[in-house]
Amino acid sequence: MLGPVLLAAARSDGIRRLVTASPLTRPVVGRFVAGERLPESLAVAARLAGGGLRVTLDHLGENVTGRAEALRGRDACLALAEALAATGLGERAELSVKLSALGRALPGGEDLAAEHALRVAEAAGAAGTALTLDMEDHTATALTLDVHARLRERFPATGVAVQSYLRRTEEDCLALAAAGARVRLVKGAYREPPAVAFQERAAVDRSFVRCLRILMAGPGYPMVATHDPRLIALAGALAARLGRAEDAYEYQMLYGIRPDEQRRLAAAGRRVRVYIPYGTDWYGYFMRRLAERPANLAFFLRSAATR
Numbered sequence: 508m509l510g511p512v513l514l515a516a517a518r519s520d521g522i523r524r525l526v527t528a529s530p531l532t533r534p535v536v537g538r539f540v541a542g543e544r545l546p547e548s549l550a551v552a553a554r555l556a557g558g559g560l561r562v563t564l565d566h567l568g569e570n571v572t573g574r575a576e577a578l579r580g581r582d583a584c585l586a587l588a589e590a591l592a593a594t595g596l597g598e599r600a601e602l603s604v605k606l607s608a609l610g611r612a613l614p615g616g617e618d619l620a621a622e623h624a625l626r627v628a629e630a631a632g633a634a635g636t637a638l639t640l641d642m643e644d645h646t647a648t649a650l651t652l653d654v655h656a657r658l659r660e661r662f663p664a665t666g667v668a669v670q671s672y673l674r675r676t677e678e679d680c681l682a683l684a685a686a687g688a689r690v691r692l693v694k695g696a697y698r699e700p701p702a703v704a705f706q707e708r709a710a711v712d713r714s715f716v717r718c719l720r721i722l723m724a725g726p727g728y729p730m731v732a733t734h735d736p737r738l739i740a741l742a743g744a745l746a747a748r749l750g751r752a753e754d755a756y757e758y759q760m761l762y763g764i765r766p767d768e769q770r771r772l773a774a775a776g777r778r779v780r781v782y783i784p785y786g787t788d789w790y791g792y793f794m795r796r797l798a799e800r801p802a803n804l805a806f807f808l809r810s811a812a813t814r
């Protein structure tokens with residue numbers, strides 16, 4: 508029951524002001540967010556890369572409502588791409604972005620976000636790496652897939668996330684399982700109506716398995732983004748059964764979640780990429796992490812009470 512309440516709170520400006528203004532929140536946020544500034548996130552990336560992990564960095568931002576803000580979102584991604592070039596990590600360090608951080612929600616924002624995404628994909632390519640488009644709520648799915656297809660014409664390594672909780676995603680996976688396509692399969696983190704999304708965890712998991720089978724059997728590059736031990740094991744078993752090489756797919760997990768498992772898989776020779784979010788606009792991201800696991804809320808409240 509708590510999950511939907513927290514996801515509703517993630518969209519409330521009043522609660523956002525309360526939570527973000529509280530000094531008690533910061534230490535807990537730090538578990539999931541690498542820092543507010545780029546250098547902090549690069550330091551985290553370097554540390555994880557030193558331990559054999561790959562990374563994708565996300566300058567946090569979503570639902571921006573002004574052109575200047577959208578431009579700042581784009582410029583933050585360009586600065587990130589430039590900074591990644593200097594690390595020399597190549598495709599071991601890539602970028603992730605949400606189209607709503609680039610202006611999707613503005614009037615005429617679909618074209619604006621697509622233009623900004625093109626600039627970011629160019630900068631990622633120049634830095635020797637790639638961009639992956641995060642997937643937001645279902646109102647953005649068609650646009651995100653369309654922008655992804657257009658970006659791939661010039662930057663084939665551009666990736667996209669798809670969410671197994673959406674009823675459409677199995678079909679989308681069939682269309683996306685093309686040569687070289689980098690597809691990040693996730694369960695989905697937003698609150699969606701039954702008309703478009705499975706509501707039961709078991710149905711979401713079963714859809715994840717169907718999508719995983721399609722992606723693993725296809726000629727693309729699946730990015731298996733989950734912390735779920737059963738799905739991680741299944742992905743490995745499927746890859747082995749299909750003769751997929753260890754460098755022909757990867758696991759992805761979020762910064763701060765199951766770090767031992769991230770290291771364990773990497774030590775066993777698997778490709779593992781950690782999604783590292785950073786920036787000041789951490790509220791929506793943080794609330795989705797609380798909603799995924801009510802125990803996180805208890806941890807948050809306990810640490811607030813003891814300060």
Ligand code: FDA
Nearest residue numbers: 641642668693694695696732733734735759760761782799
């Ligand atoms: P599930 O929620 O069943 O969790 C499995 C286990 O993982 C739990 O039992 C617990 O041990 C651990 N766990 C999971 N979440 C946790 C948390 N918040 N805190 C502590 N432990 C936790 N979503 C989306 O809609 N669009 C997107 O673009 C992305 N992008 C993305 C990138 C990457 C790299 C990952 C890993 C995830 C996303 N997501 C996402 C989020 C995704 O949709 C989903 O909400 C979370 O990954 C949680 O689902 P799991 O698959 O981990 O399974």
